Amino acid sequence: MASLDPTNWQNPLGQAMCGRYQFVADQKDVADHFGLVGDLPALQPRYNVAPTQVVVVVGLKPDGQQRGLALLRWGLIPRWAKEPGKHPPINARAETLLEKPTFRDSFKQRRCLVPATGFYEWEKVGRRKAPHHFRLAGGGLMAFAGLWDVWAGPDGAKLATCCVVTVPANRLVEPLHDRMPAVLAREDFAAWLDPTTPVCDLQALLRPYPAEGMEALVVGPAVNNVRNDGPECLAPAA
DNA sequence: CCAGACGTTGTT
DNA sequence: GTCTGG
DNA sequence: CCAGACGTTGTT
DNA sequence: GTCTGG
Numbered sequence: 001m002a003s004l005d006p007t008n009w010q011n012p013l014g015q016a017m018c019g020r021y022q023f024v025a026d027q028k029d030v031a032d033h034f035g036l037v038g039d040l041p042a043l044q045p046r047y048n049v050a051p052t053q054v055v056v057v058v059g060l061k062p063d064g065q066q067r068g069l070a071l072l073r074w075g076l077i078p079r080w081a082k083e084p085g086k087h088p089p090i091n092a093r094a095e096t097l098l099e100k101p102t103f104r105d106s107f108k109q110r111r112c113l114v115p116a117t118g119f120y121e122w123e124k125v126g127r128r129k130a131p132h133h134f135r136l137a138g139g140g141l142m143a144f145a146g147l148w149d150v151w152a153g154p155d156g157a158k159l160a161t162c163c164v165v166t167v168p169a170n171r172l173v174e175p176l177h178d179r180m181p182a183v184l185a186r187e188d189f190a191a192w193l194d195p196t197t198p199v200c201d202l203q204a205l206l207r208p209y210p211a212e213g214m215e216a217l218v219v220g221p222a223v224n225n226v227r228n229d230g231p232e233c234l235a236p237a238a
Numbered sequence: 239c240c241a242g243a244c245g246t247t248g249t250t
Numbered sequence: 251g252t253c254t255g256g
Numbered sequence: 257c258c259a260g261a262c263g264t265t266g267t268t
Numbered sequence: 269g270t271c272t273g274g
Contacts, residue, residue, distance in 0.1 A: 019247085019257025050256050051257065078244075080269045086254065089245040090257080101244045101270060122257070129258075166246080179247070224258050226256045 018091055018144070018164050018181040020223065021049050021119040022133070022233070023056065025141055030115060033141045033186065034058045035067050047233040049116075050226040051075055051090045057146055057162055058113040060193050067193065070112070070148075076163035077151040078102050084151055084159055091166045092147060094182055094206035098199065103163075106147035108199065111192055113184065114144035114164055120223055121176040129224060132176060133217045133234060145182035145192060145206060165206060172211040183209035 024045040031040060036058070049055055054071050061068045075088035078101070089102065097107040118135035136142055145165040152158050165182040173180045184192055188205045191197045223233040 021257095048256095052256055076245090078269085081244085085245095087245090091246050093246075103245085105269080120257075131257095163246095177247080226258070 018119055018166055018179070019051055020131075021116045021144075021181075022047050022135075023049060023116050025115070025117055029141060034113065034115065034143070034189065036069065037066060038068075040069060041071075046229060047231060048223050048226060048229040049074070051087075053226075055162065056115060057148065058115060058143070058189075058193075059111075059148070060195070064195070070160070072112075072148055072160045072162040074163070075161055076102065076106065076147060076149060077159060077161045078106070079149050079151050081151055084153075084161075088161065088163075090163055091179075091181075092163050093179075094145075094165050094167045094203070097147075097165070097203075103147060106149050107202070109195060110148045111195075111202075112146040112148050112162060113189060113192065114146040114162065114181075116142045116144055116181075118142070119144075119181055120219075121173060121180075122224075123176050129221070130237060131219050131221065131223045133219045133223075134173060134180075134214055135217075137213055137215045143184045143186075143189060145184050167206050167208050170208040170211040170214070172214050172216055180208065182206045 024047060027040050027043050051074050053074055055074045057070050057072050058067055059070055075090050077084045077088045092103045097103050118133050120131050120133055123130045123132060146162050148162040150158050150160045166179040167182045169178050169180045184205060191201060192205055218237045220235045220237045222228040
């Protein structure tokens with residue numbers, strides 16, 4: 001087993017699960033869906049969001065009431081880390097959020113919603129990798145359960161990061177992977193964001209989204225390369 | 239007491 | 251094979 | 257998650 | 269910061 005020194009977050013065994021997603025939505029729909037008020041920054045269509053990139057999240061503003069958008073780097077660096085590693089965790093297992101020092105405080109105090117319109121999983125076909133796109137049936141906005149933290153370097157420079165909570169895969173995703181992002185229903189947004197929600201209530205929200213409410217598409221290999229970030233990522237497989 | 243770790247999924 | 255970059 | 261690099265000295 | 273291992 002390789003070193004687990006947080007200054008060297010290597011992953012010698014493999015990669016994390018929910019490692020690529022899509023967020024393509026109109027500003028107005030995002031505002032409506034997430035209950036955002038006031039001016040929003042322009043939302044670039046993102047067909048291929050990858051780890052280490054800056055992502056859009058929804059959180060409570062400092063007043064603790066209104067919701068707002070924030071830009072956080074995907075890959076959680078806890079505030080106590082001595083150095084930000086190169087590959088911080090992009091996912092956090094729902095079952096162990098309270099046990100893991102890396103996630104526990106963020107789970108209790110710093111939760112967010114990660115807006116998305118789908119996520120990708122890869123099927124190994126020989127030595128090829130065939131991406132599949134998972135989304136809500138008929139499309140539409142999803143919200144992944146997210147955690148965040150702010151790390152400060154010795155020079156005071158701040159680095160705000162986040163990760164996506166995972167749960168066991170539902171029947172639709174299970175053929176490809178045994179984990180999937182925790183997708184929160186709209187009626188659960190308030191409880192997830194509320195810093196006073198009891199932990200057991202939060203845990204009850206972290207369950208596989210029903211397969212009946214989702215659909216899958218087999219897409220071409222464009223999404224494999226992070227340089228591709230346009231509609232070609234959804235082109236059907238040849 | 240101090241030192242050192244602190245993570246995920248997937249593959250074997 | 252393993253690590254970095256996106 | 258996948259793709260792509262993986263090295264040196266010396267020259268532009 | 270907090271926990272485990274020695």
